[in-house]
Amino acid sequence: MRKLNIFSEVKEHVTAREVAEFYGLKVRHNGLACCPFHNDKHPSMKIDRFYYCFACGAKGDAIHYVAEQYGLSEYEAAKKIADDFHIILEHDWKKDVKSRTQELEKRKAAEREEKRIIDIQKKFKEWCHKTIERLKDCLQMIASAKKICRCKPPDEIFLSEDFSLLLQKEPIIGY
Numbered sequence: 679m680r681k682l683n684i685f686s687e688v689k690e691h692v693t694a695r696e697v698a699e700f701y702g703l704k705v706r707h708n709g710l711a712c713c714p715f716h717n718d719k720h721p722s723m724k725i726d727r728f729y730y731c732f733a734c735g736a737k738g739d740a741i742h743y744v745a746e747q748y749g750l751s752e753y754e755a756a757k758k759i760a761d762d763f764h765i766i767l768e769h770d771w772k773k774d775v776k777s778r779t780q781e782l783e784k785r786k787a788a789e790r791e792e793k794r795i796i797d798i799q800k801k802f803k804e805w806c807h808k809t810i811e812r813l814k815d816c817l818q819m820i821a822s823a824k825k826i827c828r829c830k831p832p833d834e835i836f837l838s839e840d841f842s843l844l845l846q847k848e849p850i851i852g853y
């Protein structure tokens with residue numbers, strides 16, 4: 679595929695003549711004009727897609743013409759033409775599409791990350807809720823076990839290893 683650049687794109691859209699006329703050059707029907715690059719009394723510049731002055735030898739395309747007339751670099755001249763003629767540069771446009779796509783990808787990734795965090799928070803809340811419920815059950819168990827045990831002699835109480843473990847953990851569960 680042919681590589682697009684600002685120069686080839688601008689030259690595809692406008693001729694030297696269109697550009698020259700836009701920036702004030704009077705071109706006669708025969709395609710001749712007074713050369714703006716030397717003190718021309720009689721039209722000695724032939725201008726169409728390119729321009730050529732038979733008197734001073736100035737020549738080039740649309741971009742050269744503007745660069746010469748305004749003392750710009752060729753790149754600046756091409757930019758100026760693109761702006762003034764409202765030429766939508768395809769290589770700029772492609773760059774835009776690329777950066778827009780990247781932007782979109784970034785936003786999607788951020789949304790995914792946000793969703794992931796929300797999910798984790800939700801799961802953590804559920805887990806907390808369940809754990810608290812479970813701990814409450816434990817406390818109830820301890821409370822009811824205590825009631826039962828109050829009527830029993832101590833040696834019998836501490837036969838139950840599980841129960842003594844529960845009692846040990848009671849302050850932690852309560853917290």
Ligand SMILES: [Zn+2]
Binds near residue numbers: 713723731733735
């Ligand atoms: Zn000339």
